[in-house]
Amino acid sequence: MSLRFHRSVNEPLWVDLGSRHVSMVPAHVYAWLRDPASLTRRVTDACPGKFRVQVRFQGWAGALNSETRLLQLGLREACLVREVELLCKDEPQVFARTLMPVSSLGGAARQLSRLRNKPLGKVLFANPHTRRKRVQIARILPQHKLFQSAVSHLDEKPEVLWGRRTLFLYVGKPILVNEIFLPTLVNRVSLPGSRSFR
Numbered sequence: 001m002s003l004r005f006h007r008s009v010n011e012p013l014w015v016d017l018g019s020r021h022v023s024m025v026p027a028h029v030y031a032w033l034r035d036p037a038s039l040t041r042r043v044t045d046a047c048p049g050k051f052r053v054q055v056r057f058q059g060w061a062g063a064l065n066s067e068t069r070l071l072q073l074g075l076r077e078a079c080l081v082r083e084v085e086l087l088c089k090d091e092p093q094v095f096a097r098t099l100m101p102v103s104s105l106g107g108a109a110r111q112l113s114r115l116r117n118k119p120l121g122k123v124l125f126a127n128p129h130t131r132r133k134r135v136q137i138a139r140i141l142p143q144h145k146l147f148q149s150a151v152s153h154l155d156e157k158p159e160v161l162w163g164r165r166t167l168f169l170y171v172g173k174p175i176l177v178n179e180i181f182l183p184t185l186v187n188r189v190s191l192p193g194s195r196s197f198r
Contacts (some may be wrong), residue, residue: 052087
């Protein structure tokens with residue numbers, strides 16, 4: 001896939017998974033970024049009985065510049081934005097930001113607006129017709145909005161985070177899911193094989 005430049009100064013540079021630029025990603029992080037399984041399932045397996053989702057924000061909000069282009073949003077088209085943390089033993093492992101255009105929330109997809117503390121991944125992967133249309137990864141730095149949102153709970157901030165975003169088609173409608181991997185996950189659990197937190 002080709003490298004695409006879709007960002008503003010407060011966004012990271014997102015590159016397509018599989019591009020030559022991924023060589024800069026540490027191997028143990030890249031294993032998480034490229035893993036095709038449900039991230040919710042991976043974290044749940046690594047944290048049996050102690051996994052939960054905490055909603056930090058859900059409401060109508062604007063998309064970032066690159067998100068607007070990736071979702072091909074129309075002028076002033078609204079998105080339902082859902083930001084959550086995936087926690088193990090009450091410790092955040094992943095920060096996730098999902099954008100659902102208003103045009104994607106009709107019919108069967110309307111349930112996505114009423115998830116509350118239910119993991120989005122369980123709904124997406126339960127539908128055999130869900131498709132990944134595009135996967136991108138990024139190195140996320142302190143000047144980026146996603147970095148600040150992801151680490152707001154941490155007393156000691158990391159120098160860098162890694163994340164991926166996936167454009168899904170759910171019942172034929174586009175949904176964009178950003179997943180930011182926190183040090184508590186990538187530095188403690190390796191793929192494949194690890195099934196519990198130390």
